[in-house]
Amino acid sequence: MPGLDSLARKPFREPWSGAEGYRLFYNENLFLPREYYVELYRRLGDPEDTRFYSDPRNMEARMLLAKHLRIDPEMILLAPGVDALLSIIADAAKVLGWRVSVPWPTYGMYREKLAARRVPFEEPILEDSWRRLPLDRIRGDAVIICSPNNPTGHTYPRDTVEELLDRGYSLVVVDETYADYAGESLLDLVYKYDNLVLLRSFSKAWGLAGARIGAAIGQEKAIAGLEALSDPYGLPLQSRRLLAAALELKHYVEKSIRETVEARERLYRGLEEAGVKPYPSKANFILFESTWAGDLLERLASRGFLLRGFEGPLGAHLRVTVPPSPILEGFLEALKETLEEVEEYYRW
Numbered sequence: 001m002p003g004l005d006s007l008a009r010k011p012f013r014e015p016w017s018g019a020e021g022y023r024l025f026y027n028e029n030l031f032l033p034r035e036y037y038v039e040l041y042r043r044l045g046d047p048e049d050t051r052f053y054s055d056p057r058n059m060e061a062r063m064l065l066a067k068h069l070r071i072d073p074e075m076i077l078l079a080p081g082v083d084a085l086l087s088i089i090a091d092a093a094k095v096l097g098w099r100v101s102v103p104w105p106t107y108g109m110y111r112e113k114l115a116a117r118r119v120p121f122e123e124p125i126l127e128d129s130w131r132r133l134p135l136d137r138i139r140g141d142a143v144i145i146c147s148p149n150n151p152t153g154h155t156y157p158r159d160t161v162e163e164l165l166d167r168g169y170s171l172v173v174v175d176e177t178y179a180d181y182a183g184e185s186l187l188d189l190v191y192k193y194d195n196l197v198l199l200r201s202f203s204k205a206w207g208l209a210g211a212r213i214g215a216a217i218g219q220e221k222a223i224a225g226l227e228a229l230s231d232p233y234g235l236p237l238q239s240r241r242l243l244a245a246a247l248e249l250k251h252y253v254e255k256s257i258r259e260t261v262e263a264r265e266r267l268y269r270g271l272e273e274a275g276v277k278p279y280p281s282k283a284n285f286i287l288f289e290s291t292w293a294g295d296l297l298e299r300l301a302s303r304g305f306l307l308r309g310f311e312g313p314l315g316a317h318l319r320v321t322v323p324p325s326p327i328l329e330g331f332l333e334a335l336k337e338t339l340e341e342v343e344e345y346y347r348w
């Protein structure tokens with residue numbers, strides 16, 4: 001029998017690990033003030049509570065989130081990040097023998113999780129400049145989509161997603177990690193469709209990436225199925241308390257979202273003026289295209305702006321997290337100068 005070594009894959013590495021500069025590659029919320037974090041930590045409670053196991057089903061945190069989302073607590077499964085929920089979903093696909101469709105380009109972790117478990121999957125290409133689901137080329141038993149999509153930033157129209165849900169797949173996952181920035185969500189559709197599961201993360205708009213908090217939302221039976229594959233006690237006590245505190249402090253988050261949306265417009269216009277081709281975005285990042293993407297990535301990094309670069313068909317693109325002023329102005333200035341440098345360089 002093959003051993004564990006046969007499962008080994010390239011280890012996950014953070015881009016720019018160890019580099020100095022503004023982190024504009026992971027779509028973290030750079031607008032939340034330090035005061036928010038100080039307040040969160042003030043609400044962590046008695047340190048000695050850490051001695052004990054606590055509620056394996058996270059009912060208190062589920063109830064608080066359920067109240068915030070105005071849904072039933074049994075429609076929520078909490079786990080350490082959306083990535084952990086993707087592991088559970090990939091496990092479910094493995095156990096149930098599903099084939100999965102993952103329209104591409106999208107968040108790379110879907111592919112990683114499925115490939116690591118040797119779940120068969122297909123990646124039909126998005127149509128119309130990567131904005132439209134290729135409905136007739138989506139095959140298999142389950143589908144994973146992301147809206148707003150990473151890295152393109154677009155959302156899918158509600159009727160398109162309903163068309164997908166009506167096609168009778170065993171599961172349609174809609175990753176809404178960036179929905180807080182979009183001002184739109186498919187949350188109400190979970191009542192209508194028993195094959196829909198939404199994913200929400202507290203890593204982006206809520207600024208809690210280090211606390212690892214994600215939620216799957218769906219009808220009770222679907223959530224019970226995912227829960228059976230999850231770890232009781234999987235979400236640390238501290239993360240649950242940070243979640244509870246963040247919900248109490250949501251005015252900070254809401255303000256940061258408004259500021260991000262304003263800055264996103266400025267960034268979009270600035271990218272156009274600089275002469276690259278930005279994609280309209282409903283998230284807290286913008287994808288843009290440039291013939292010089294590879295050079296720009298390196299040169300911007302040497303000026304302290306660390307962006308996300310890509311390989312393959314996305315190779316002429318970069319993704320930048322929407323930053324607050326004055327980082328935004330500094331970035332646009334650096335981009336203009338860098339473009340001039342690169343154009344000059346290639347003229348020879």
Ligand SMILES: Cc1ncc(COP(=O)(O)O)c(C=O)c1O
Pocket residue numbers: 026027080081082083084107146150175177200201202203209212213214
């Ligand atoms: C679309 C998408 N889903 C999920 C995640 C990861 O979320 P979490 O930190 O909750 O695991 C990311 C992070 O970049 C993402 O872009």
